[in-house]
Amino acid sequence: MKTSLHKLIATTALGLALCSQSAPARAGLQFRPEVSVYSNYARGSMAGARYSADGTQYIGCNFYSPVVSCGATDKTGKSLSCKAYGLHWATAIKSITDFSHILFTVAADGTTCSSLDVDNFSQHLK
Amino acid sequence: MKAHGQKLLALAALGLTLVTTPVPTWAGWAFSPGVTISPNQVGGSYARGSLVGTRYSADAVQYIGCTTTATSTRTECYAKNTAGAYLYCSSTNGAIYDTVQAMTDSSSIQIQVDGSGTCTSVNIYHGSERLR
Numbered sequence: 197m198k199t200s201l202h203k204l205i206a207t208t209a210l211g212l213a214l215c216s217q218s219a220p221a222r223a224g225l226q227f228r229p230e231v232s233v234y235s236n237y238a239r240g241s242m243a244g245a246r247y248s249a250d251g252t253q254y255i256g257c258n259f260y261s262p263v264v265s266c267g268a269t270d271k272t273g274k275s276l277s278c279k280a281y282g283l284h285w286a287t288a289i290k291s292i293t294d295f296s297h298i299l300f301t302v303a304a305d306g307t308t309c310s311s312l313d314v315d316n317f318s319q320h321l322k
Numbered sequence: 323m324k325a326h327g328q329k330l331l332a333l334a335a336l337g338l339t340l341v342t343t344p345v346p347t348w349a350g351w352a353f354s355p356g357v358t359i360s361p362n363q364v365g366g367s368y369a370r371g372s373l374v375g376t377r378y379s380a381d382a383v384q385y386i387g388c389t390t391t392a393t394s395t396r397t398e399c400y401a402k403n404t405a406g407a408y409l410y411c412s413s414t415n416g417a418i419y420d421t422v423q424a425m426t427d428s429s430s431i432q433i434q435v436d437g438s439g440t441c442t443s444v445n446i447y448h449g450s451e452r453l454r
Contacts, residue, residue, distance in 0.1 A: 229448075240450070241450075242448075242449075242450040242453060243450070244330045245350060245351070245450035245451070246352065246449075246450040246451060246452075246453040247349060247350045247409070248349060248350040248351075249349050249350070249351075250349070250350070250351070251349070251350065251351045252351055253345070253350070253351060253450075254351050254447025254449055254450045254451045255449070255450050256446075256447060256448050256450055256451070256452070257447070257448055257449075258445060258446070258447045259421055259424045259446045259447070260421060260443060260444070260445045260446075261417040261418070261421040262417065262420075283385075283420075285425070286370045286420055286423075289424050289446075289448075290423050290446045292424070292426070293426055294426060294427060294428045294453055298352070308407075309427040
């Protein structure tokens with residue numbers, strides 16, 4: 197009787213111990229916006245796009261000094277891209293990391309980038 | 323009867339454990355190609371691949387990467403594909419040196435090489451779909 201009770205307690209304790217060994221709590225401010233594409237600008241976070249529920253959206257930039265091109269597609273398939281030339285763009289491109297938030301705007305000609313903002317904040321981390 | 327009860331309890335505890343252990347969600351568009359090496363149109367060759375796709379490929383052969391030397395603004399790039407084909411180039415071109423500074427853990431790289439082993443261009447791409 198006692199042995200059975202011990203086994204029961206041990207099994208329960210093991211179960212509870214395993215339950216409490218789950219992944220560390222991921223607290224802290226989190227903000228990983230998915231990709232939004234508008235008529236003349238697009239924005240989104242790398243992590244928000246990569247780990248979204250759909251398999252469509254992305255945002256990113258290509259660098260071939262001094263040429264920069266950026267592109268984005270939202271979850272509905274709406275796309276926007278632009279290209280820019282000039283060494284000053286390199287500084288922004290070099291600050292893109294795995295968890296950046298990217299915002300690029302497109303000039304009236306529809307093909308030239310008019311601005312590129314790269315934000316690296318803790319809340320954008322996965 | 324008691325043994326049955328214990329088994330039931332143990333299974334319940336195990337089930338609870340599995341349910342409460344969070345599993346990462348790997349949704350979203352993912353595209354991380356491994357290394358490809360091919361001839362180009364100027365008598366040389368090119369290599370391209372993503373760092374993530376290469377590093378976490380099924381084989382232990384392929385790799386891709388570049389090194390820079392600040393004292394001479396020299397860049398050297400290396401790549402090997404799954405089949406063992408190898409590419410190497412070097413350059414002291416300032417634009418190539420500058421481009422390589424933008425590499426991160428999750429970049430994709432494209433390296434163009436001429437027939438003499440000089441890097442003629444390097445492209446670095448950062449995109450959300452390249453994240454692991």
